[in-house]
Amino acid sequence: MSTRYPIIAVTGSSGAGTTTVMNSFSHIFRREGIKAQVIEGDSFHRFDRTEMRARVSAADRGEGPAISHFGPEANLLSDLATTFRTYAETGTGQVRRYIHDELEAKQLNGEPGTFTAWDEMERDTDLLFYEGLHGGYVGPGADVARHVDLLVGVVPIINLEWIQKLHRDRTVRGYSQEAVVETILRRMPDYVNHICAQFSRTHVNFQRVPMVDTSNPFIANDVPSADESMVIIRFADPKGIDFPYLLSMLDDSWMSRPNNIVIPGGKMGLAMQLIFTPMILRLIDQKRRALRSGL
Numbered sequence: 360m361s362t363r364y365p366i367i368a369v370t371g372s373s374g375a376g377t378t379t380v381m382n383s384f385s386h387i388f389r390r391e392g393i394k395a396q397v398i399e400g401d402s403f404h405r406f407d408r409t410e411m412r413a414r415v416s417a418a419d420r421g422e423g424p425a426i427s428h429f430g431p432e433a434n435l436l437s438d439l440a441t442t443f444r445t446y447a448e449t450g451t452g453q454v455r456r457y458i459h460d461e462l463e464a465k466q467l468n469g470e471p472g473t474f475t476a477w478d479e480m481e482r483d484t485d486l487l488f489y490e491g492l493h494g495g496y497v498g499p500g501a502d503v504a505r506h507v508d509l510l511v512g513v514v515p516i517i518n519l520e521w522i523q524k525l526h527r528d529r530t531v532r533g534y535s536q537e538a539v540v541e542t543i544l545r546r547m548p549d550y551v552n553h554i555c556a557q558f559s560r561t562h563v564n565f566q567r568v569p570m571v572d573t574s575n576p577f578i579a580n581d582v583p584s585a586d587e588s589m590v591i592i593r594f595a596d597p598k599g600i601d602f603p604y605l606l607s608m609l610d611d612s613w614m615s616r617p618n619n620i621v622i623p624g625g626k627m628g629l630a631m632q633l634i635f636t637p638m639i640l641r642l643i644d645q646k647r648r649a650l651r652s653g654l
Contacts, residue, residue: 361447362649365486365642366506368494370557371513372429372520372550380513380565381490383631387639388488396446396484400491401457403435403442404428408472415545427542429492430549436493436501443506446480446487453477485643495557504560509638512561518573519583526582540577563634564593567624588624591615592634600634608633 369380388395406414411433417423426432445452456475458464464471495510496503504510515523521543528534528542558564567590569583594600597618605620606612609630612622622630 361506361508362645364447364450365508365646366443366447366489367486367509367511367639367642368489368503368507369511369513370492370494370496370561372492372554379628380511380631383628384488384635387632387636391636391640391643393485393639393643394481394483395486395488396454396480398442398454398487398489398491399457400439400489400493401459402455402474403439403491403493404457404474405433405435407474419545425545425548427546427549429546429554431496431498431501431553434493436496436498436503439493439496440501440503440506443487443489443503447506450484451482452480454480485646486639492554493557495560496553497556497560498553504557508642509563509635510561511635512558512564512566514558514564515567516569516573518576519567519569519588521576522573522579523582525576525579536577561593562595564591564595565627565631566591566593567627585624585627590622590624590627590630592620592622592630594618605630605633 367384369384371380384395387393404411411426411428414423414426414433418425424432428434442452442454455477456463456467458467458469458471458473458475460471463469467475469475489507493503494507495512497505514520524543525536525539528539529536567585567588569588571583571587573579573583595618602614602620606614609620609622609626612620612626615621
């Protein structure tokens with residue numbers, strides 16, 4: 360952790376609501392005049408798309424170890440921890456981008472499924488903002504979580520996560536249902552061992568729960584909408600959280616435990632801005648005090 364160069368990390372798998380998180384934090388940064396160095400978790404994948412597919416195919420044939428993007432074998436997690444540590448100490452470091460599609464390929468002058476070259480981070484940023492799978496990772500050779508000042512988890516219940524993946528991969532990427540199910544099963548050990556554990560380390564956790572029947576996610580025709588969901592917000596330390604204020608600002612919200620508030624799914628973005636704006640301003644105030652005092 361760092362007072363002079365704070366780090367915010369959002370951890371959660373694709374489709375978990377991380378887009379809402381990104382938009383919410385972007386609004387806060389823009390409104391409060393905060394300059395953030397953004398890092399995408401995909402940029403710390405170990406292999407490009409072609410090599411990753413080859414390694415997965417080899418594993419399926421029994422010619423190599425099981426591998427998925429959820430696990431440490433497919434990611435540069437020690438490098439991620441080093442990047443966080445370096446930024447926390449100096450406010451600088453190396454960064455690159457993973458090129459997801461043709462649009463990004465044109466913007467970044469590369470090929471989809473590959474990486475840009477490593478480059479220096481922007482100078483004089485106020486904080487580092489990470490969004491990806493491993494912001495709270497702790498494992499042999501890599502302790503990413505120890506460097507994070509504000510760790511946020513975003514996760515749907517598992518059936519909803521499967522529905523979102525099935526829907527996206529079938530309709531957007533053209534995969535068969537059988538292929539998507541195979542991917543889900545392949546990832547499950549890494550999800551259990553390396554993703555779930557991170558949500559016990561988060562300072563704030565958001566879990567979306569659909570209010571419709573998702574008991575068989577493999578026959579769902581659509582993804583439950585935000586208005587068909589509730590979101591459980593869990594605070595690791597509820598001290599200092601103004602729950603009466605949040606309940607008054609978030610219609611139809613209620614507390615299920617002393618550190619849990621339940622809100623309508625459509626209020627998730629608003630809740631994030633209400634919760635995180637004072638937390639971020641506190642980090643920035645501490646940073647400015649430390650810089651003024653020369654600490």
